Amino acid sequence: MSHTLVIPTDSLERQNQKLLKIAETLMRRVEQSPAESGLAYAQFERAALLEEEVRNRTFDLEQALDQLNLTHNQLAQANAATETARADLSNAIETIHDGFALFNANDTLVMCNSRFGKWMRDVHPRLLPGLKFKTYVQLVSHSNDLALPKGVSPGQWAKRRMLHHREKHAVFNSRIAGQRWLQISEQRTNDGGTVILQTDVTDMMRLERRERDRLLDDQARLIRATLDHLDQGVCIFDTSNLLAGSNQRASELLTLPMHLLTLGSRAERLHQFLHDHGQFPDPNSATRLRDWMVRKNNRTPLSFEVLIGARALTAFAQQMPDGGFVISFTDITTERRAARALAEANESLERRVVERTLELEAALGDAERANASKTRFVAAASHDLMQPLSAAKLYMASLTEGIRNPELLSHLDKATNALAGVEDILEALLDISKLDSGQVAVDLTDVALGDMLGQLSDELAPLAAQKGLDFRIVLPSATVRSDATFLRRILQNLISNAVRYTTRGKILVGGRRHGNTLRIEIHDTGPGIPQDQHQRVFDEFHRLNTPSRPTEGVGLGLTIVKRACDLLDHPLHLRSEVGRTIFSVVLPLSNPQETRDPAPIEGYGQAALPSAIVLLIENDTGLRSALTVALEAWGLDVFACASEREAMSLLQEVDIAPDLVIADYQLDDGLLGSDAITHLRQQHGPLPACLITANRNPELAMLCKTISADLLHKPINPADLRQLLLNRLPTA
Numbered sequence: 196m197s198h199t200l201v202i203p204t205d206s207l208e209r210q211n212q213k214l215l216k217i218a219e220t221l222m223r224r225v226e227q228s229p230a231e232s233g234l235a236y237a238q239f240e241r242a243a244l245l246e247e248e249v250r251n252r253t254f255d256l257e258q259a260l261d262q263l264n265l266t267h268n269q270l271a272q273a274n275a276a277t278e279t280a281r282a283d284l285s286n287a288i289e290t291i292h293d294g295f296a297l298f299n300a301n302d303t304l305v306m307c308n309s310r311f312g313k314w315m316r317d318v319h320p321r322l323l324p325g326l327k328f329k330t331y332v333q334l335v336s337h338s339n340d341l342a343l344p345k346g347v348s349p350g351q352w353a354k355r356r357m358l359h360h361r362e363k364h365a366v367f368n369s370r371i372a373g374q375r376w377l378q379i380s381e382q383r384t385n386d387g388g389t390v391i392l393q394t395d396v397t398d399m400m401r402l403e404r405r406e407r408d409r410l411l412d413d414q415a416r417l418i419r420a421t422l423d424h425l426d427q428g429v430c431i432f433d434t435s436n437l438l439a440g441s442n443q444r445a446s447e448l449l450t451l452p453m454h455l456l457t458l459g460s461r462a463e464r465l466h467q468f469l470h471d472h473g474q475f476p477d478p479n480s481a482t483r484l485r486d487w488m489v490r491k492n493n494r495t496p497l498s499f500e501v502l503i504g505a506r507a508l509t510a511f512a513q514q515m516p517d518g519g520f521v522i523s524f525t526d527i528t529t530e531r532r533a534a535r536a537l538a539e540a541n542e543s544l545e546r547r548v549v550e551r552t553l554e555l556e557a558a559l560g561d562a563e564r565a566n567a568s569k570t571r572f573v574a575a576a577s578h579d580l581m582q583p584l585s586a587a588k589l590y591m592a593s594l595t596e597g598i599r600n601p602e603l604l605s606h607l608d609k610a611t612n613a614l615a616g617v618e619d620i621l622e623a624l625l626d627i628s629k630l631d632s633g634q635v636a637v638d639l640t641d642v643a644l645g646d647m648l649g650q651l652s653d654e655l656a657p658l659a660a661q662k663g664l665d666f667r668i669v670l671p672s673a674t675v676r677s678d679a680t681f682l683r684r685i686l687q688n689l690i691s692n693a694v695r696y697t698t699r700g701k702i703l704v705g706g707r708r709h710g711n712t713l714r715i716e717i718h719d720t721g722p723g724i725p726q727d728q729h730q731r732v733f734d735e736f737h738r739l740n741t742p743s744r745p746t747e748g749v750g751l752g753l754t755i756v757k758r759a760c761d762l763l764d765h766p767l768h769l770r771s772e773v774g775r776t777i778f779s780v781v782l783p784l785s786n787p788q789e790t791r792d793p794a795p796i797e798g799y800g801q802a803a804l805p806s807a808i809v810l811l812i813e814n815d816t817g818l819r820s821a822l823t824v825a826l827e828a829w830g831l832d833v834f835a836c837a838s839e840r841e842a843m844s845l846l847q848e849v850d851i852a853p854d855l856v857i858a859d860y861q862l863d864d865g866l867l868g869s870d871a872i873t874h875l876r877q878q879h880g881p882l883p884a885c886l887i888t889a890n891r892n893p894e895l896a897m898l899c900k901t902i903s904a905d906l907l908h909k910p911i912n913p914a915d916l917r918q919l920l921l922n923r924l925p926t927a
Contacts, residue, residue, distance in 0.1 A: 207256030214249040294377075294393030300386055302328035311393060314371045315340040328389070332356050342370040360389070368396065376400045427523045434518035436462040436488060448508060448524050462488050465522075474502040487512060494520065500527075507531045637762065638893040641785045642679045644715075645672055648704065651687055659694050665701035666694070673706065673713050675782040680893060681759045682782075686715070688756050689778045693719035708784075716779040724771040732769070804917070807924045808832045810853035812842050812871055813887075814863045818909075822857070825913060829920070838862060839871035843878070852879040855923055860888035860895065869902055883923040887911060 202210070285306070288295045294311035298304055304326040312319045315338040322331070335341060336353040343352055359365040365381045376399075380392040422429050428445030432438055438460040446456050450472075455464055466488060470481050480499035487497050494514040501508050505528070512522045648668050659666035675682075693702045700720025707714045724732060732753050760767040766781040809831050813819035816837075823835045834853060836842040839862065846852065856875055858868030872884040886899055889909040899906040905919055 807854035
């Protein structure tokens with residue numbers, strides 16, 4: 196029941212005092228009323244209990260006091276350590292030669308040393324702990340000891356200072372009265388506070404300025420030396436158009452009086468001198484120069500010429516970044532004299548060039564006429580020679596059908612080979628004539644290499660077999676973009692040369708793809724071509740190892756190959772060593788949807804011709820007779836006519852339509868075989884037809900495609916003619 200006598204929230208001392216007073220009061224009452232012994236005993240007992248509780252509370256109080264004393268001792272030690280640390284920190288920052296200040300995360304000054312802000316006597320006494328950073332900046336911005344930059348107000352300076360304060364780390368310089376400089380370094384702490392260091396860099400700035408002044412002096416001396424050694428005269432004017440410098444060459448070129456080139460002279464005096472003593476080739480130059488000098492900004496570079504006495508000068512004026520400008524004068528008297536002399540020489544030369552041009556035009560006209568005459572002569576001569584040559588070949592082809600004597604067959608074979616050699620020479624001369632004329636029409640089409648090389652293989656494989664050569668063509672199925680006629684001529688010459696000059700070994704024709712191109716290579720194991728002859732082999736009539744038989748070439752094959760490759764833009768390469776030669780031609784791929792593998796052509800002697808009627812229109816009597824003999828020897832009926840009129844009359848008389856029409860392209864009286872074929876078809880329906888001609892113009896090939904007719908070139912190869920008949924004549 197002790198809790199009813201004391202208040203638990205009282206301190207132990209207070210509770211003990213109350214209990215002692217209660218015990219004392221009870222004891223006194225017991226002594227004063229002995230009669231009431233029972234009640235007194237109860238009160239005594241209660242007093243004893245209270246005394247026990249007092250002792251317990253007293254013990255607790257003593258323990259609490261001991262703990263409190265211990266805590267007070269520890270707090271005193273901690274305060275002492277804190278004061279010691281603060282004193283050490285104060286002593287430490289006080290030993291720093293720079294001004295030091297620490298602001299907490301709330302931008303409140305925590306502490307600073309005595310050097311912080313000491314250069315501002317009106318601000319330094321107010322730099323006490325608790326000062327806000329913004330207030331500190333306002334005090335500094337209005338300090339009498341702060342040297343504000345020109346044109347910057349205290350408010351602007353304070354705004355810039357607060358911008359630096361936003362950065363995590365900032366370093367900048369501030370100028371203090373008395374020509375002193377402070378470097379301010381501001382760094383953020385980890386808890387968001389700010390540390391500021393103020394370092395006096397006056398000595399460094401003064402040293403730097405002295406060094407800069409020395410460099411400027413050296414630079415000025417260097418500029419002066421440079422100006423004095425320039426061949427141009429130079430005048431430099433400041434922003435007020437006052438002369439800031441010039442060199443001796445300027446006065447020499449302008450012949451100016453000395454008082455006009457003294458420092459501080461106005462630019463207008465120079466303009467007036469030029470106006471009074473100079474002559475401007477362009478009358479507007481003086482006005483433009485005056486306006487240019489008056490204008491202060493946006494002056495574009497200005498150039499003009501002026502004559503001072505007998506001296507010609509060119510002037511160039513340009514504005515400098517600071518608003519001033521520079522005018523330079525260059526002596527061009529020698530150049531102008533040379534230009535006049537050159538102009539006079541040019542006039543004389545132009546007259547001579549005109550005279551020579553007229554002479555050259557006349558000579559060129561003569562040369563062109565001679566070249567055209569030569570081309571026409573070669574074409575006409577080739578055409579005229581092809582007629583009897585074709586007739587001779589056809590006669591010989593017809594003789595093979597009836598001769599059985601081996602000796603006669605051998606002579607006939609030699610004669611045929613001789614005629615083939617003549618044919619090669621004529622074709623080569625005709626090709627060279629075309630290429631030299633510069634009027635060759637190129638017909639670029641998609642060419643199936645497989646078909647073309649298959650035909651060349653059929654032509655040349657028997658010759659290689661006769662010499663015991665291993666002859667192979669290995670080519671990927673491909674279609675290239677080229678002129679079919681010229682490409683066949685290129686490949687035929689290269690492969691036939693390989694067969695001609697290889698005596699043993701092998702000949703390999705292959706292809707290699709390189710991106711969008713195909714490289715065709717012709718390998719042979721012939722004698723090889725020496726390195727010093729690699730360019731000469733493409734010259735006309737140049738042969739290394741002359742064959743024993745003159746019919747084996749005259750040295751025009753590679754010339755035609757080179758010129759045709761240049762015309763078609765097909766790169767041609769040669770690699771050769773002893774026992775090995777490689778010619779290669781690079782062709783562009785046309786990437787068709789489908790490509791065909793080469794298919795060999797059947798030999799003309801392996802299939803019999805069907806019985807048929809052939810209408811032959813040929814104005815040359817010899818060739819007409821030879822063709823008739825050859826066709827009849829193959830079992831065909833031939834209606835041989837010299838003109839379209841004769842053919843029309845004959846067909847009307849016999850009232851029979853032919854199975855095939857063979858017509859020469861160039862007939863008598865300027866008539867054309869193509870027109871004759873068209874007229875015959877109008878009378879007798881869609882007759883199969885073939886044009887024969889010595890003209891290799893690509894336009895003829897297009898004409899034959901247009902009228903759906905085959906084309907055979909003279910001299911006519913009997914094998915080609917027989918194959919044509921097999922393909923076009925109707926089978927039984």
